[in-house]
Amino acid sequence: MPFPIRQPDIEQAARLIDEADCLVIAAGAGMGIDSGLPDFRGQHGFWRAYPALGRHGLDFTSIASPRAFRRDPRLAWGFYGHRLALYRTTAPHAGFALLRDWARELPRGCVVFTSNVDGQFQRAGFDDGDITECHGSLHFLQCLAPCCEAIWPATDFIPDVDEEHCLLRGEPPACPRCGGCARPNVLMFGDADWIDDRAQAQARRLEARLRLSSRPVVVEIGAGQAVPTVRHFSQQLAFDRRAPVIRINPREPEVPGLPQAVGLPLNALEALRAIDAAREGRADG
Numbered sequence: 641m642p643f644p645i646r647q648p649d650i651e652q653a654a655r656l657i658d659e660a661d662c663l664v665i666a667a668g669a670g671m672g673i674d675s676g677l678p679d680f681r682g683q684h685g686f687w688r689a690y691p692a693l694g695r696h697g698l699d700f701t702s703i704a705s706p707r708a709f710r711r712d713p714r715l716a717w718g719f720y721g722h723r724l725a726l727y728r729t730t731a732p733h734a735g736f737a738l739l740r741d742w743a744r745e746l747p748r749g750c751v752v753f754t755s756n757v758d759g760q761f762q763r764a765g766f767d768d769g770d771i772t773e774c775h776g777s778l779h780f781l782q783c784l785a786p787c788c789e790a791i792w793p794a795t796d797f798i799p800d801v802d803e804e805h806c807l808l809r810g811e812p813p814a815c816p817r818c819g820g821c822a823r824p825n826v827l828m829f830g831d832a833d834w835i836d837d838r839a840q841a842q843a844r845r846l847e848a849r850l851r852l853s854s855r856p857v858v859v860e861i862g863a864g865q866a867v868p869t870v871r872h873f874s875q876q877l878a879f880d881r882r883a884p885v886i887r888i889n890p891r892e893p894e895v896p897g898l899p900q901a902v903g904l905p906l907n908a909l910e911a912l913r914a915i916d917a918a919r920e921g922r923a924d925g
């Protein structure tokens with residue numbers, strides 16, 4: 641184990657949450673792993689999950705691009721349709737419910753800032769109004785062209801995917817305005833066309849909520865340095881608002897330079913359970 645787990649760190653995390661008025665949950669791909677969701681880390685892991693894409697020599701950054709949708713919409717929708725179906729049927733792990741329990745005890749509740757496009761916080765019962773999806777959501781669509789700024793729910797689209805070939809059977813979803821191909825309303829690689837109105841509105845709501853909080857605590861979960869958006873968000877709160885940061889990350893738990901922070905080298909669920917047990921212990925004592 642490269643990083644020892646120290647019980648005093650768990651105790652400190654529990655204390656920081658007890659002292660806060662608002663739980664700020666900052667979540668990256670590592671949050672979904674305990675629910676059984678893939679995090680697309682590493683090319684070989686990616687191709688094990690999507691062998692047909694391996695045969696095409698397409699890595700994550702190649703298939704997750706507007707170019708892939710223009711070149712072969714049924715292949716790109718094979719990948720995204722499979723993920724959409726997976727996210728619709730996956731039950732969020734028990735750590736989500738622990739976070740909701742903690743938030744209920746705090747006067748300002750919680751806000752969620754996540755780079756995940758899986759909609760798992762909504763599925764776990766978090767209020768949609770508390771959530772900012774900084775890279776968009778796979779549960780929403782937009783025009784591929786795009787011919788307009790419209791963003792609409794993907795609810796009516798039930799993807800039927802030939803998993804062996806990673807191909808969408810039937811027609812891709814269509815833009816209601818121009819009739820052309822629709823794509824997920826998520827930020828992809830090499831993506832100048834992502835329509836971010838929804839994410840921007842969420843971010844404005846988040847700002848307003850954070851202004852109401854005088855003692856926010858950041859619980860950052862499974863957010864690595866490879867896609868640093870979530871880490872930037874935590875660090876900004878740490879420096880601008882002097883918010884303490886609890887960083888949960890089995891591989892990159894270090895907290896260099898953060899004024900008040902604790903790093904827990906654990907997966908999401910085991911860390912949340914350990915903190916919850918420490919909080920229970922404090923409440924009883």
Ligand SMILES: [Zn+2]
Nearest residue numbers: 783787815818
């Ligand atoms: Zn269109």
